[in-house]
Amino acid sequence: MFVIRVTVFVLIGLLSLAPQLSAAVPENKQQIAHAPEDGWTMPSAIVLIDAGHGGIDGGATAGNTLEKDINLAIAQKLYLLLNSQGIPAVLNRTGDYALSEENRWHVSRSRHKRDLSQRRQLTDEIETTMLVSLHVNWTKDRSKHGPLVLHQSTGESALLAFCIQDTLNRQQQTAFYPREGKPFYLLRKVDQPAVIVEMGFISHEGDRTMLTDPREQLRVASAIASGIRQYKWITR
Numbered sequence: 675m676f677v678i679r680v681t682v683f684v685l686i687g688l689l690s691l692a693p694q695l696s697a698a699v700p701e702n703k704q705q706i707a708h709a710p711e712d713g714w715t716m717p718s719a720i721v722l723i724d725a726g727h728g729g730i731d732g733g734a735t736a737g738n739t740l741e742k743d744i745n746l747a748i749a750q751k752l753y754l755l756l757n758s759q760g761i762p763a764v765l766n767r768t769g770d771y772a773l774s775e776e777n778r779w780h781v782s783r784s785r786h787k788r789d790l791s792q793r794r795q796l797t798d799e800i801e802t803t804m805l806v807s808l809h810v811n812w813t814k815d816r817s818k819h820g821p822l823v824l825h826q827s828t829g830e831s832a833l834l835a836f837c838i839q840d841t842l843n844r845q846q847q848t849a850f851y852p853r854e855g856k857p858f859y860l861l862r863k864v865d866q867p868a869v870i871v872e873m874g875f876i877s878h879e880g881d882r883t884m885l886t887d888p889r890e891q892l893r894v895a896s897a898i899a900s901g902i903r904q905y906k907w908i909t910r
């Protein structure tokens with residue numbers, strides 16, 4: 675199911691691109707969606723957008739507001755923005771479901787572990803050069819707010835985090851620094867440059883209002899896309 679979902683999404687994204695890029699859409703779209711097992715090529719893109727949580731796993735909550743819904747809404751906007759800006763992107767979750775449900779290969783009783791290993795596995799199977807994982811923060815202290823980008827120990831990941839932190843700081847008028855996210859499974863296990871973007875705090879009223887308003891979500895997505903563009907320009 676996953677491959678078909680991604681393929682359809684990639685095609686939708688490609689079709690909406692500028693005319694010069696639409697030439698990249700294969701003439702026979704059926705061929706990709708139903709490619710034979712042995713000869714298929716996985717979709718390749720530059721950015722793999724990881725929409726955090728999903729399905730039974732709602733992530734952080736505040737009243738009726740669920741992190742998984744915010745992550746997905748902004749991930750979809752980021753996906754459309756990047757593709758329209760000539761940066762091919764794929765989304766690993768396009769609806770409200772848990773990625774652990776699609777994991778048939780990791781023998782573990784822990785749904786959480788299967789969820790994370792499925793997200794990591796996709797970074798191997800889909801050819802991309804970076805992973806951007808979208809999340810929303812939570813803390814008991816309701817005054818805490820603002821974006822926080824977590825990175826791996828490599829320079830590329832730190833640079834990507836710095837770029838996205840900077841553009842989110844501008845968008846939210848904050849001045850935080852990115853941090854190394856050592857304990858995070860995805861950051862430890864993924865080979866390509868990867869970052870976890872905590873886009874704000876669900877526990878903070880102002881951030882929550884921003885993160886649930888579609889127009890503000892677009893501004894957040896646009897800031898993340900700018901950060902990715904800057905990173906691409908520096909590392910070109």
Ligand SMILES: [Zn+2]
Pocket residue numbers: 726727733734741808809810
């Ligand atoms: Zn999360």
